[in-house]
Amino acid sequence: MFIQFLKNYFFVDSNHTFGCDDKAFHQSALRILLALTVCIFAVSEVHSIFASKPLTFLGVNSFYLVLLIGLLFFSKKHTQITAVLFTATLITTSFLLLTLSDQLDAKKYALISLYSLPLVIRLLFSFKASLIAMVINLYPFYFMTTEYLNISNPDTTPSFYFQLLTFVTLNIGLPLAVSRIFHTLESNTIHMKELYKKLNDNYALHEEFFENTGSPTLFCDQHGKLLKTNQLARDLLATVEKNDFSDTKISDWLSPIENSSKLFWQSNVAECTLKANTGTHIEIRRATLTKHNHYVLHLQNTTQLHAIQQELENTQQTNSRLAHFDLLTLLPNHRNFCRQVNQLIDKPSKHLTGAMFIIRIRQFKLLNKQYGKDSANKIILNFSKALQKNVSDQAIIGRLRGVKFACFVPLNQTHLIQKNLSAFINSILPDQVKVDGRPLNMDYQVGISYYHTDGNTAETLLEHCEMALEYSSSTEHLSYYNHELENKLIKEHELGLKLSSAIKNKEIKMWLQPQVNQNGHICSFEALARWKIDGKYVPPMTFIKIAEKQGLLSLLAVNLVRELVETLTEWHKEHIHTPIAFNLAGQELMNDSFFALLMTLVADKPWLSKMLELEITETSYVMTNPLIHKRLRSLSQYGFSIAIDDFGTGQASLGQLVDIPANILKIDRRFISPLPNDQRHVDIVKSTIQLAESLNMKVIAEGIETKEQATLLIALGCHTLQGYYFGKPSPMSDWTARNHEKAKELRMVY
Template structure:
């Protein structure tokens, strides 16, 4: 303990401090010099006490001994002041020796002490302070060299330096002078400079070491932080699996959050490796383990790298949740496979799996085998869904699928495509290659009734049929042909067989649709006008009819109107035609030609917000237009029963538009439409006019319709009049307005507007 205390006192706490500064060095040097000087004076004090001697030196020695003890004590807190006092003590002691002692050796050591002051000053202070001490020593050296200290010949004799008076002069004094100079230069200049150089080098190295130490500490802190915050439980171990270091995530994973030290433990103390190489699992690139404390916790260990020191960096990954997910996926693999290949409701093959099964069946049999593919669509399913609800509608689908599968042979393949569409493929014998026989076979397997909640429902179907080999070589092609055939099935012809004409017709309609779209956008659809006359034969109004000339021939209006409706182009077509009509009506307004023009709407246009706003804006900008532009609504349009159409027709009626119901008697809920639609014009369809006057039944129907219209204060227009007899009978029945080829065929609107509307003016339409 005493040795450790002395080391700490004289040399400082070097091990605990990395800062080896000049202050610590000077403090250590001061304490060492004080201690050594104190020891010398202490020995001297003891010597003087036990030997007879000069008591004045004993007193002075005691004083200096006490002073040195005090300085040694003060050096613990006041290093600089103590160092200054120590130098002062040495200087005074040297001067006293020179002045009071007559011994040659005492004077010699006094001079050596003075010459050593620069060296001691350099150890305790700075280099500049040692330079000051060097310069100060020039004065003692000067005095010595001029013999200022040697005042008598006895002194020279006592020193044995000279043997005669002649030795005080001449060349005999030269060796002593040079020896004194050598001593002075060595002690006063050489050693301080050499020590300064050593101290400077040490300080420079100490600074570099300090910088290096700071960098090392910074790098260590960075690597420590990186190791702790990798985001992955990691540890460092040796080749035997001994844990050298572990980050916090690793400690938490292995100990389960309990604060336990991993130091000096082995990986096998915490993990139980799985597999054959369980003993050295940590040396593998990848290995699976479980926690010893919890066998349900699965951990993957991965060796990241082999360090230069032969240590292994191991990353741990908790795969417990992943294992659970994998087990869940494995347990539901069959279910997922079924979902991918089968319909959820009926458990029949879906579209893709159905095609795979059919193609596999075709590949297994002889190429000369024949078969039929057909798609069945339940016709009234939307009504069933609305009437009985979705759940019961699904029961209908499920019951149908079970019945169909039960009635078909094992050789047949049945699938559900989507919604209410089912696909079937059956091998055929020669008998059923005849379409009539195949139709009867399909009818026999389709259930005619299905029971839902105790109620028996009559089932209706539409079927598209295609033959294997003739219409397609694989399931995909056959299904495509069946879809084409199904498009042309209807309530009358429910069984539709594919033929090339159907495909050609679809291709033709597609090509025609592209041309129609371009024609509508470029405003190539023209307007023709057909006159409507009163009982006296005067033209009172016109009906605007759309005409399209394509590749030199006119396309029938029902055909291109139907295509435009399917393509959603009716709103744009109607807007273009109405703008053209408004332009003509504006010119006629200026010419005082006040003849209305009726424009036909199919219903889809009124469902369009933009077109409806366009009609409302027209009468806002041109109030007179409401008396010139009549709107005819085709009653056969499916959307005519839509509540939004009724609401918008009422708005148009309130704005002043005249609204006519076209083709009355041929659509759905005709009498109901008279209540829901605010119409003031009723048009009798040509199908009721054509049999007149010979068919009494049609005569009664037309007469009743005219009386019904008059009772509702509605104007009646009969169209399709081709003979004088028809015109005479209708006038007699009270029909207000007549239209047909008998009075005039449709003609281009330009015929009526050319030459400043000359033709319109000559037909007595200027009032």
């Protein structure tokens, strides 16, 4: 206990790994020096009493002893003042002994005290103060060498060199050596602080990764003791009665089904049930075994899948079902579906007509990524149940693969009309399905073909449905097969091959269309992609749609962005500060590589965010995706201007205008072309401009072809105008030729 007290008293704040401040160190050093000095004077006091020293010596010694004890007492609250008083006492006493005492030993003690003064000051104050003390000590050194030593006398030469050695060692050598040690320790401390900060940052990052793995995850030792759990795991395992995971083991929460070993969590895969609810089945997958014999385990709730498997195992036709039915939905698979349809239409007594259609859940990839595999399976299962409930018993339903379902429905004369058949199909498709009690809006693509008219076998009808499915869109999600469709698909396939080559060879070029302000000056451009093949230009909507289907849209966007950045870099050097808007279909931002490219470009060229505007096409269905919103917010934080293109014609809503960090609103040309004669369109444009102003957004009107339209839009408060009236799109080379001559003009256009 006493030793711990001495440690805490003399080694102030010694338990801190980093961050021991100078005050604590100086206080610790001061206490040690004072304590040692007190001990010396206490010993001297005792010795004086027993040696019958003069009362004067005893009184002076007692005075210094009391003074030093007082300084030691006040060293905690008044460290700096105490250090100054201690130093002053040391200096004063040493100089008095040096100048007034006649005893040579006293002068030596005083001299040693003065020579030790730089070291004491370095411990209590700073290096500069120590240097000052070294310089001051030249006087006592000179005093002693001139008054008591005669260099010309050989007998005094050893004393002189001893004096010199003592002066250099105590006054210069030790303080400088200690200062060097302090400097090294301070540098190491700073370096260790930096390493400690990086370690903390990495730990926080790993903590975030662990918490957001997207699946319930546990971290345990080789004995199964839980060291860490993320929120998904806590939600999966916790019960009302027990939700404290500290000092528990995996075996406290889960029971193995087949693995009888007590160390079931060490297996690569283990099937378990919750102890609190044996009806809940959990699959454990061991991700990795670390060097420290710790395990990272991923959990998956397989209750629903287990129930399906159990149901199949309890039937006498398990093998047949596995071969002919979909395991998740229990619907006929592709082969069985075709067999059942062919059997129906081949019956001699059946003189029927019917419709075959393929249903594809459009946004399933996004749902799978957003909600996870388990919820995605629930979506498929609940959709299949709703579809079976809505159709008649005469209909045949099957699951082809993935998110495609096929349905063959016998038709009466009424539904041979496409309009009536479309209404019927829309009526049987559920608008919403529930996942974990939450309603989820559904979006579909449907390809349709007629029995007899478009084919006489299930296989042919399905093939034609697939062709029709390719031409469904977000606005027309029902598409019917026709004979011209095959030729169109063949041409589209050939065009797709040429497009792939054109994109890889960077044959798609950028054109610029000027955008002007209310005074008619060019204030920005919109970049438009143009592709010329066999002497003709392919419509942008055509080749962009093909690029999207072939998965080449991101590569095309990367090529065009790099081309734009090269031009903007040259313009930046030439002080041409005219932004260029680049149009994105939306899916490019779903691509991690393209998003990383934008972030890298703006990191390397901070000015680029002011020169490259990003237009998001509002008709793109990905506008509603939360990941798009998140990435747009990141780009906005980096300074990019975000524009919503074709506003009013697609997916945007007032709520999304708030969610998406857009600061520019582009009014589509279909609202501009009827101006100024159509009062209804005037009111729509006016309300749109007012909406944008309320959201602090800039408005751009496109498709302006007459002066009357331009004058009206300026009067309504439109900030920026674009259209053939001001200038048609032209190749970028027109603006960069002759050392960017045309771009430098930026002349008025009307």
